[in-house]
Amino acid sequence: DTAVSQTPKYLVTQMGNDKSIKCEQNLGHDTMYWYKQDSKKFLKIMFSYNNKELIINETVPNRFSPKSPDKAHLNLHINSLELGDSAVYFCASSPGLAGAQNREQYFGPGTRLTVT
Amino acid sequence: QQPVQSPQAVILREGEDAVINCSSSKALYSVHWYRQKHGEAPVFLMILLKGGEQKGHEKISASFNEKKQQSSLYLTASQLSYSGTYFCGTLGSGNTGKLIFGQGTTLQVKP
Numbered sequence: 598d599t600a601v602s603q604t605p606k607y608l609v610t611q612m613g614n615d616k617s618i619k620c621e622q623n624l625g626h627d628t629m630y631w632y633k634q635d636s637k638k639f640l641k642i643m644f645s646y647n648n649k650e651l652i653i654n655e656t657v658p659n660r661f662s663p664k665s666p667d668k669a670h671l672n673l674h675i676n677s678l679e680l681g682d683s684a685v686y687f688c689a690s691s692p693g694l695a696g697a698q699n700r701e702q703y704f705g706p707g708t709r710l711t712v713t
Numbered sequence: 714q715q716p717v718q719s720p721q722a723v724i725l726r727e728g729e730d731a732v733i734n735c736s737s738s739k740a741l742y743s744v745h746w747y748r749q750k751h752g753e754a755p756v757f758l759m760i761l762l763k764g765g766e767q768k769g770h771e772k773i774s775a776s777f778n779e780k781k782q783q784s785s786l787y788l789t790a791s792q793l794s795y796s797g798t799y800f801c802g803t804l805g806s807g808n809t810g811k812l813i814f815g816q817g818t819t820l821q822v823k824p
Contacts, residue, residue, distance in 0.1 A: 628810055638798055640755065640814045653811050687754060697810040698743040698762055701769075704754035 600624050601705035603688050609711045610678055618673045618708045620688030627693040628652070629671040630702065631663060634685045646671055647694050678712045685709050714739050716803050718815035725791050725822050733786040733818045735801030744777055744784040745802040745812060748795075755800060759786070788820070796822045 601622045610616050622629060630653070631643040645653035646665040660676045671688060688705040691697070716737040723731050735744060743762045746769070747755040759769030761777035761784055769775075774787045788795055798819045802812035 630810070638749075638817050640800060640817075642811060642813070645810060647810075652809055691810055694808045694810055697808040698804055699760055699768060700810065701745065701757035701760060702810075702812065703757070704747075706754050 601688060601690055601703050603686075603705040603708050605708060606706065607709050607711075609713065611713055612678055612680060614678050615674070615676045616678060616710070617675070618686055618688075618710075620671045620673075620705055622669055622688075622690040622703070622705075624690055624692075624703060626690040626703075627668055628691045628697075628700075629665065629668070630689040630691075631671065631673050632687040632689060632704075634687060634707070636684070640687070644671075644673075652694070675710075678710075680712050683710055683712045715813055716801055716815040718799075718801055718818045720818060721816070722819040723821070725820065727793060727822055727824055728790055729822075731788045731791060731820060733788070733799050733801075733820070735784045735786075735803075735815055737782045737803050739782070739803075741777070741779065741782050741784075741803050743804050744775075745804070746773075746775060746784075746786050747800045747802065747814075748797045749800065749817075750797040758799075791820075791822045793822050793824065796820055 628647045630645040644663040649665045685707045689702040691700045691702045746758040749755040777784045798817045802814045
């Protein structure tokens, strides 16, 4: 039983293409996140949704568009891919925002995106 | 503002101890610790809250100095399985769940 799952695990594509990454959690959590981890392992939050509502929207190029069809799913669509988008993208979830200080986040296995 | 971790890397022998530090220039309300093994996802270790409350791992301990805006993770009698990159994450006041991670500390435990 995978708590937080992502597809695909690997994504190799050319510059200029559009791609999507999907995330699903079966933990019954209300909050989901997208993180980007670069080649230096720097882990940076991009977006978060709580019950399908956008909560965090960091300074990310608007080529990146998250979408949450329901609270168990959070997808990330990237338009016009650039070389600098190459990274590992992690989805995560947590029980909710109430008491967020005390809520651990559960990470998915990651999607390694390589743009050539 | 990103918290700063030190050291950047540590190499230990099995059974040795290590301390990883996390400092912030902003007031901290909680500090989260995660471990990431190579090629895997970060995994939750501990949460430390302002006021002294802790939540997390039985075999790993940590401290949180609110005045100094610092947290330290103590790995005692290290095992090979402790190898990985350790991240601290900090949250400000407010309930957005926005974790700002440090740059990571790579720990390698050798037999």
